[in-house]
Amino acid sequence: MALGKDYAAQECSIARALEVVGERWTLLVVRDALYGVRRYNDFLVRLGIPRAVLAARLQTLISAGVLEKRRYQDSPPRDEYLVTARGRSLWPVVRALGAWGNDTFDDTLPLRTFHHAACGAELGAHGECPGCGAFVPVEDVEMRPGPGLDQDPADPVSRALLGPHRLLEPVDAGTGALPAPAG
Amino acid sequence: MALGKDYAAQECSIARALEVVGERWTLLVVRDALYGVRRYNDFLVRLGIPRAVLAARLQTLISAGVLEKRRYQDSPPRDEYLVTARGRSLWPVVRALGAWGNDTFDDTLPLRTFHHAACGAELGAHGECPGCGAFVPVEDVEMRPGPGLDQDPADPVSRALLGPHRLLEPVDAGTGALPAPAG
DNA sequence: ATCGTTGGTTCGTCCATTGAACTTACGGCG
DNA sequence: CGCCGTAAGTTCAATGGACGAACCAACGAT
Numbered sequence: 001m002a003l004g005k006d007y008a009a010q011e012c013s014i015a016r017a018l019e020v021v022g023e024r025w026t027l028l029v030v031r032d033a034l035y036g037v038r039r040y041n042d043f044l045v046r047l048g049i050p051r052a053v054l055a056a057r058l059q060t061l062i063s064a065g066v067l068e069k070r071r072y073q074d075s076p077p078r079d080e081y082l083v084t085a086r087g088r089s090l091w092p093v094v095r096a097l098g099a100w101g102n103d104t105f106d107d108t109l110p111l112r113t114f115h116h117a118a119c120g121a122e123l124g125a126h127g128e129c130p131g132c133g134a135f136v137p138v139e140d141v142e143m144r145p146g147p148g149l150d151q152d153p154a155d156p157v158s159r160a161l162l163g164p165h166r167l168l169e170p171v172d173a174g175t176g177a178l179p180a181p182a183g
Numbered sequence: 184m185a186l187g188k189d190y191a192a193q194e195c196s197i198a199r200a201l202e203v204v205g206e207r208w209t210l211l212v213v214r215d216a217l218y219g220v221r222r223y224n225d226f227l228v229r230l231g232i233p234r235a236v237l238a239a240r241l242q243t244l245i246s247a248g249v250l251e252k253r254r255y256q257d258s259p260p261r262d263e264y265l266v267t268a269r270g271r272s273l274w275p276v277v278r279a280l281g282a283w284g285n286d287t288f289d290d291t292l293p294l295r296t297f298h299h300a301a302c303g304a305e306l307g308a309h310g311e312c313p314g315c316g317a318f319v320p321v322e323d324v325e326m327r328p329g330p331g332l333d334q335d336p337a338d339p340v341s342r343a344l345l346g347p348h349r350l351l352e353p354v355d356a357g358t359g360a361l362p363a364p365a366g
Numbered sequence: 367a368t369c370g371t372t373g374g375t376t377c378g379t380c381c382a383t384t385g386a387a388c389t390t391a392c393g394g395c396g
Numbered sequence: 397c398g399c400c401g402t403a404a405g406t407t408c409a410a411t412g413g414a415c416g417a418a419c420c421a422a423c424g425a426t
Contacts (some may be wrong), residue, residue, distance in 0.1 A: 013282075013285040013294060014280050016284045017283050019281075021317075024205070025414095028195075028197065039373090045300065045311065050415050050417095051374070051416085052374090052376085055203050066218060075422090076371085076421095077423085078373080081206075089283060089287075092386075093280050096275040097197050097200045099275070100273055101198075101200030103272060104199075104200065105196065111194050111195060113342040133316065150194055208383095223404055224402090227404090233386095234385090234406085238405060252417085258392065259392035259406090260400085260403095311395060311416080
């Protein structure tokens, strides 16, 4: 991002964090990565982001150690982007931001809810499990569609995210169909 | 911010939150507001932000209900910017981002620490008080300088923030001197 | 040989940020 | 009274980044 020219934003860990994740689109890329999106094209269609910008953001996130590029197929060569431990530790940020957005624009129904996968309880206001009281790490979170969510999104990736989904588990956008196709 | 052209970033509370606080500088303005900065010029010198951008961001934050403009003097007319309840509820976001930045760039000493004002205990990894276990709201947080902090910053606002400081309490930048001047 | 898919790069246009200069409203000083 | 200083902006030229369309490359399928 570079505030001022390069790093004029004094000594502050918030400013340094924003140098990495404060650019346009970056936190949405991280959000989708935490949701389980892993492929270039899947990010592309779900975000509607310009290709050049996506490539630049992925590169920045890799340099920052938030994502990791891994070859999952040799012929043709295909890579996927995985969330590192450092990226997973951005979950509190993403979750807090989403919670604030949900509280702030409360004119609409909740779009998604997050639950402790172990017990199914919906997470509290600060990301903790109401049962055990402890903060739930991203790998133990299950995302469920809320009443306000569009039931028929245009892109296959969003369609694959319509059902309940364990975070970080890869999203299967291969089938454009619903999990249990009726037709 | 307007992703895409206006609001192409589908239905997602994170995207909507970023429409408000995702623009360059905005979260740093919110951070300083939570720290107790209230005046246009104080934001200006502490952030090193262009005047036009600061004016635009303050306006955006007021429109979003995060800040509130209040006249504190009539002659000459002077206004200050106060954090609303909605702005205070951004504390989890700001705190989580700072915590991530601190963990990520751990090559340096911590710059500031946050404590539960009631008991003095340093906040846990998720903003909770280790004693009572509950999340500490921003009005009950005390900020203390850490070992990595520059002891002689250039601008008077940062100087006023050198000592322990209850969040949201107004920063007195009127005196450029230290709390207990030796000279 | 051609088409489609995936994962990019390049390029022209346009908008936002930047930093400097200018403006307004007032208080204080001599 | 004229001049200076401060707080809070607005205006403006130059620049940099985002946008979107087009192009490129490697490969599988037909």
